[in-house]
Amino acid sequence: MATQNESEEVRGLEGVIALSSELSSIDGEAGQLVYRGYDIHDLAENASFEEVVYLLWHGDLPTQSQLDALKSDLRTARELPAPVIDILRQAPDSAHPMAVLRTAISALGLYDDEADADSPEANRRKATRLLARTPGIIAAYARLRNGDEPIDPLDEASMAYNFLYMLNGEAPGSAAEATFDTCLVLHADHGLNASTFTSRVIGSTLSDMYSAVSGAIGALKGPLHGGANREVMRMLLDIDQKGADPVEYVQEKLASKERVMGFGHRVYRTMDPRAAILRDRVQELSEERNATKWYDYSMAILNTVKSEKGLDPNVDFFSASTYYMMGLDPDLFTPIFALSRSAGWTAHLLEQWADNRLIRPRAAYVGKTGRTVTPIDAR
Numbered sequence: 608m609a610t611q612n613e614s615e616e617v618r619g620l621e622g623v624i625a626l627s628s629e630l631s632s633i634d635g636e637a638g639q640l641v642y643r644g645y646d647i648h649d650l651a652e653n654a655s656f657e658e659v660v661y662l663l664w665h666g667d668l669p670t671q672s673q674l675d676a677l678k679s680d681l682r683t684a685r686e687l688p689a690p691v692i693d694i695l696r697q698a699p700d701s702a703h704p705m706a707v708l709r710t711a712i713s714a715l716g717l718y719d720d721e722a723d724a725d726s727p728e729a730n731r732r733k734a735t736r737l738l739a740r741t742p743g744i745i746a747a748y749a750r751l752r753n754g755d756e757p758i759d760p761l762d763e764a765s766m767a768y769n770f771l772y773m774l775n776g777e778a779p780g781s782a783a784e785a786t787f788d789t790c791l792v793l794h795a796d797h798g799l800n801a802s803t804f805t806s807r808v809i810g811s812t813l814s815d816m817y818s819a820v821s822g823a824i825g826a827l828k829g830p831l832h833g834g835a836n837r838e839v840m841r842m843l844l845d846i847d848q849k850g851a852d853p854v855e856y857v858q859e860k861l862a863s864k865e866r867v868m869g870f871g872h873r874v875y876r877t878m879d880p881r882a883a884i885l886r887d888r889v890q891e892l893s894e895e896r897n898a899t900k901w902y903d904y905s906m907a908i909l910n911t912v913k914s915e916k917g918l919d920p921n922v923d924f925f926s927a928s929t930y931y932m933m934g935l936d937p938d939l940f941t942p943i944f945a946l947s948r949s950a951g952w953t954a955h956l957l958e959q960w961a962d963n964r965l966i967r968p969r970a971a972y973v974g975k976t977g978r979t980v981t982p983i984d985a986r
């Protein structure tokens with residue numbers, strides 16, 4: 608039994624080691640992220656999202672036949688149950704797409720005969736169904752709210768290609784597919800971040816995978832976590848609309864003690880390696896198109912926040928302009944994050960259940976003591 612003094616509080620659990628994991632490691636001082644021993648730069652350059660999913664779920668990169676089998680399983684599993692499509696049809700057009708995704712993932716559990724089956728094999732099958740169906744949910748809702756019908760994915764295409772295809776109804780170029788695939792690789796796992804911790808807490812009660820992933824989506828939605836990518840784009844658009852100087856705009860925010868979205872991180876004390884990869888991608892996209900506005904604003908903000916607050920950008924800062932330059936709607940940015948992070952959440956759940964112990968910390972009680980009940984008519 609742990610012996611921490613009951614009155615000691617570690618605010619926000621900063622630095623607390625709550626469990627052991629073989630999935631990803633972060634060196635916050637060096638700015639290094641590793642999935643199962645592979646550096647994120649290596650994976651971003653040389654592995655597809657599907658290969659990373661296999662790596663997270665199984666521990667090693669797949670052989671060609673293992674990858675083919677995974678892709679075939681994902682293809683077979685991806686059709687959405689009709690009642691879930693009905694839920695998407697009935698969701699208000701103005702709903703937050705993360706709320707829609709959370710609801711739809713929860714509803715998937717209603718139509719999965721194995722929802723409460725707890726064997727490792729059943730949990731792997733559910734992880735496959737859950738990940739396979741997430742792109743279709745996000746794309747279908749994005750189309751339905753615009754009055755368009757959902758589009759079926761293609762048989763032989765990658766998840767990155769199919770997501771963009773289902774969303775836009777046209778074939779994405781190979782550069783767009785590659786950029787999107789890299790984004791999925793970069794967001795797939797990140798230690799015991801808030802949403803992953805949420806999923807493991809829920810999983811540790813031996814609740815089911817749909818409950819745990821719905822809870823994780825709820826945690827990711829917040830602007831201090833995955834929701835920051837949408838807020839970053841809102842800030843860039845606001846600067847543009849007002850014709851504001853990005854340096855002055857951000858200086859004003861800092862002077863009024865507002866947080867600048869996309870900066871700071873609980874673990875990194877230097878540049879998030881994913882932000883560096885995405886910064887370079889935004890620069891390339893900008894130069895290819897001869898349209899450097901978003902990159903220029905972003906770099907002006909980066910330099911200002913760094914010099915005034917000493918803060919570096921996190922993954923959400925440059926994913927915003929990357930997605931926007933790909934024509935994606937800002938309120939889909941966080942659902943896209945969730946699509947990728949589902950790989951990590953489900954891998955963490957499989958790991959949790961392989962050696963489960965209920966996660967249940969303590970609170971330091973700082974409330975009143977020694978009170979006695981006064982009869983209600985005398986209060």
Ligand SMILES: CC(=O)SCCNC(=O)CCNC(=O)[C@H](O)C(C)(C)COP(=O)(O)OP(=O)(O)OC[C@H]1O[C@@H](n2cnc3c(N)ncnc32)[C@H](O)[C@@H]1OP(=O)(O)O
Nearest residue numbers: 830831832833835865866867868869870871872873921923
């Ligand atoms: C995928 C992800 O989840 S990455 C994170 C995405 N979230 C964001 O980009 C939101 C903006 N960033 C933040 O709010 C924070 O940096 C967090 C929540 C990510 C991490 O914060 P924590 O480790 O809890 O640091 P904490 O909130 O205690 O902040 C420490 C100090 O830095 C300041 N600070 C931290 N981030 C920012 C920011 N983005 N803008 C301005 N000030 C900031 C805080 O105001 C605080 O200053 P103070 O000591 O003068 O009060």
Ligand SMILES: O=C([O-])CC(=O)C(=O)O
Nearest residue numbers: 797799800801873874922
């Ligand atoms: O790790 C964190 O605290 C936030 C997160 O999920 C990430 O950076 O990808």
